[in-house]
Amino acid sequence: MQQSDFLKIVTPFQDKLYRLAKRLLVSREEAEDATQEILMKLWSKSKKIGSYNNVEAFAMTMTKNFCLDRLKSKQAGNLKLVHSNYREEGASLQKQVEANDSVTWVQRIMEDLPEQQKMVLQLRDVEEYDFDEICEMLEMKPTAVRVTLSRARKAVREKLMEKHNYGIG
Numbered sequence: 382m383q384q385s386d387f388l389k390i391v392t393p394f395q396d397k398l399y400r401l402a403k404r405l406l407v408s409r410e411e412a413e414d415a416t417q418e419i420l421m422k423l424w425s426k427s428k429k430i431g432s433y434n435n436v437e438a439f440a441m442t443m444t445k446n447f448c449l450d451r452l453k454s455k456q457a458g459n460l461k462l463v464h465s466n467y468r469e470e471g472a473s474l475q476k477q478v479e480a481n482d483s484v485t486w487v488q489r490i491m492e493d494l495p496e497q498q499k500m501v502l503q504l505r506d507v508e509e510y511d512f513d514e515i516c517e518m519l520e521m522k523p524t525a526v527r528v529t530l531s532r533a534r535k536a537v538r539e540k541l542m543e544k545h546n547y548g549i550g
Contacts, residue, residue, distance in 0.1 A: 382428060387423075387424060391420060391440070394440060397437070397441065397508050398419055401504070401508065402415040404499060404503040405449065405496075406451060419443050419447060423443070486540075486544055487541070491503070494533055497529055498529055498530075501515060501521075505530055
């Protein structure tokens with residue numbers, strides 16, 4: 382497989398790999414490293430890449446597994462917490478501050494969710510995968526994905542309500 386052919390296949394979902402890695406690893410640097418590592422592994426399998434039914438789902442599963450292994454490793458203690466900034470062009474400073482605050486709170490809440498809830502919420506609500514794709518990537522039954530997503534959304538909603546009702550605690 383030529384490099385250009387490989388890039389045509391992986392470029393459309395490369396950002397999704399990074400966002401999943403960032404959600405799991407939190408650190409931008411760690412997520413970038415993980416994404417590069419996954420792309421290298423995909424390149425090493427480039428001869429077999431045509432035999433996969435869904436290369437994107439395969440890559441997302443590889444990313445999930447790589448990140449979970451990374452978190453379990455001794456290096457996990459060295460991960461830095463880095464929050465991304467949210468900016469909207471043309472919005473007032475007050476709206477930017479409020480939006481940034483809300484995004485930061487949702488990110489913090491998602492970081493505290495159990496790993497499975499965090500991954501399902503990321504894949505469904507951020508990456509916008511359908512349930513069948515999530516089932517395949519996480520090797521879960523559809524009912525389990527729906528229940529996990531419901532619990533994750535409920536947890537985020539409750540934590541946000543606490544924050545808005547009682548202030549920052």
